[in-house]
Amino acid sequence: MSQQSIEIGISFSGAAGNQFGKNIFTTMMPYKSIDRFLVVFPEVQRNVNKARVKDIAEYVLSGVNEKNYCFLSAVTATCRGEVAYDDNSKMVTIDINSVLSINDGQHRIEGIKLALKNLRKKVKNETSKEEKLVLKENLERLENMCIPIVIFESMNEQYEQQLFHDLNNLAKTPTKSISLKFDNTDPYTAMAKELAKENGYLVEYGVEAEKTQLRENNPNLMLLSTLRNTISFMISGSENDKNNTLTFDNYDDMKNTVDSVLNEIFKALPSDCNDRKKYIIGTAVTLQGIGKYVYTLLNNDEIVNWKEYIAGLKNINWKHDNKMWNGYGGSYDLEKGKFIFGGTGGGINGVRNALIENNRPTTTVKI
Template sequence: MDPNFQYIFPAIRGIQAKREYYVSMCPLHLIPKIFIWDEEVLPPELRAQRILNKSRVPEMARYLTEGPENYVFSAITASIDADVTFEAIGEESNNNQVGVLRVPMSARFIINDGQHRRAAIEMALHEQPDLGNETIAVVFFLDRGLTRCQQMFADLNRYAVRPSRSLGLLYDHRDEMASVAKLVALKSKAFKDVVEMEKSTLSARSRKLFTLSAIYTGTSALLSNIETESEEERASLAIEFWDEVDSHVPEWGLVRERKITSGEVRQDFIHSHGVALHALGKVGNELLRKQPRQWKTRLKKLATIDWSRSNSEFWEGRALVIGRVSKANQSVTLTTNILKKHLAIPLKPEEQEIEEAFLRGDDV
C-alpha cells in the first residue's frame, strides 16, 4: 500500500515505562474497519488476546442499542505494528503533548484489550447505523512484537477485579428487578439493617444476615411471571411476602434485636442462606399465582420446619452437600421440593422427576 495514504488521529501523547503512547477518539463506524479480528484460528501461544467469546457479544450489543442515550463503554487498547509520526500542535510544553498521530494505512492494529467491545459495536451498527457517529476512546501503544503484546494483555488484566454481584446490583439502575430488590432490602421489616449491600459473601464475623444478591435472586424467583402495574407494586408484594416469612422464622427477628449474632444463625441454620431464599421465592411464586388469597395461611407451616443444619435427614443432599451449604441449581430445586412437600404444595413434573431420582440415590 502507498505509504502516502495514512490514518490521521487527533491524539494526546503520554509516557508510560519510558515509552510513548497515544490517546485518541474514534468514531464507532471506524472500529470494525480498523480493528480486524482474525486471530481465532491461531493457537493461544500465537495470539495476543483471549479467543472471542461469541456468547457475550449479543448482550453487549443490546446494551448499546437499547440504551443509546446512557451507555458507557471504556477505552479500547491496541498496539500498532508500524512506524508512526506524532505532530504536536506547538513547541511549548503546554502544546507539545496534543496533536495528530499519523499511521500508515498498511499498519496492523492488534487489540490488547477490548475485542468484545469491538465485536459488540460491529453488531450494534448493523441494527442502528446512527451509532456510528458516536466515538470511543482508543489507547494506542507501539507494537514491540507478539511477546510484548501478550505481556500487555496479562498486565492489563492482572489487577482487574470484577465487582461483587451485590455491588453490581446496588449500582444498577437499568435492571428493574435490581431496583425492586433494593426497595425490598431497605423497606422490608425482615431485612431491616441486616443486608450486606456490597459483598456477595459474608464472613463469620459479619453483622449482616443476608446479601443483596441473595435477596435479588429470591425475589426474582418470587415475582416470576406475576403481572403488576408498577415497580413499586412489585416491591410492595415482595415486602409483604418476605415479612410474612419472617413472622415464621424467629431467628431472623432475634438477629435484628441483637439477641443472637448473624454469624451464629448462619453457622447453625439454613434459612438465611441464598439457597433457602431462592427456594422460598420459588415456593412463594407458586402460592401467589395459584392461591392468591390463601398464601399467608399456607406459609404458617414454615414455623414447624427445623431449619438447623443438624437436621441432616431433612437438608442433606438438598441445601447441604456433605454438610456444606450448596447454591447449585440442583440444590435449589431439591430444597424447593422439600419445602413444598412440607407445605403440602404439589411438585411440578420436572421437580417430581428430580425428586424421584434423588430418592433413588441417582446422581441428579
C-alpha cells in the first residue's frame, strides 16, 4: 500500500495491518476533522438514540475540564473510497472524496459533534470578553482532542452489515456494579466506593462490587449500585441528581454528612440487618427508601434534630411478616415466606411513606 496512489488526500499518523484477509488501518482523528469524513449510512446502522447522544455530548464537554478523566473508545468504520498507508512516513491517507462509513461508534461521533456545536454556539453568543476568551481556549482544546479510528478497506454493504452485527453481538455489557466500580466521573459513585471502604458499618456488613444481585447465601448487605443510589436519594431525593446537588466542590462536606447519617442508621437497625431471610432491610428498595426518608428529614425545616428520627428506626419492625408493610408498595408472599415489593419506584416511595407515617422520634416533633 502506497500513499502515491492517492493524488489529493488528508493524512493522519497511524498504522496498517490485516485481519481475516481485509486491510485495516488505525489512526487518531482530531475532533475537528470528524465532520469531514465520518458518516452514518442507515442501511448499515441502527437509528440514533438522541438521549444517548446528549449524554455523550455532556460527557465530552465535561472532559474539557482538565480535572476530569474522560475517555472514548475507538470507532470502527469502513472506507467508501480510497485509503492508503505509507510505511516510511507511518501516515494513513484518506482520499479527499472518500467517506468513512461508521459501523460501530455512531453515538460517540454524534455526541462529539453535538458537544462541538454547543461550545461553538456559546463562544458566538458570549458577550463578556474574559469569558469568551476562556470559551475559545476550551473550544480549541476540544477541537484538537482525538478519537481512535479503526478503518477497514473497501467493504461492500453486506460485509458492513456483518461487521456491525459482529461488533455488537460479541460485545458484552458489564454489570452495573462493575461499571460503577471503575467509574471515576460520577461523584455519587466515587462517594459510594470510598465509604464502602471507610465506613465501619459498611465494611462490617459488606458491599458487593461485582455481582448484579444478592442471593440468599451472599453475606454482603447491598450492591455497590444500591449504595450509590441510596446516597443519591439522601442528598438529592432522587436516583438521578438532575440539579447537581452534589458536586466535586462540595464533595468533602457532603461525604462527611452521609458518613454521619449512615452511622446513625446502622446504630438504629438490627445488628443482624444483613439477614435477608429475616428482614426486608437487605433489599435494594428498602435501603433506597430509607435514603429517600433521610432526604425528607434533612429538608424539613420543622425538624431540627434529625438524629432523633433516625434513632426511632430501632422501633420499626423490619421483619418480612410485619403486616405494617402491606400497602406500602408490595405484599407478603406466603409461598416465598417474605415481603415482595411490586416495583422499584413504588417500593422506594412506599418505604419512605411507611417511615414518615409510622416512625417516631425520641421526642414528639411533627414531620
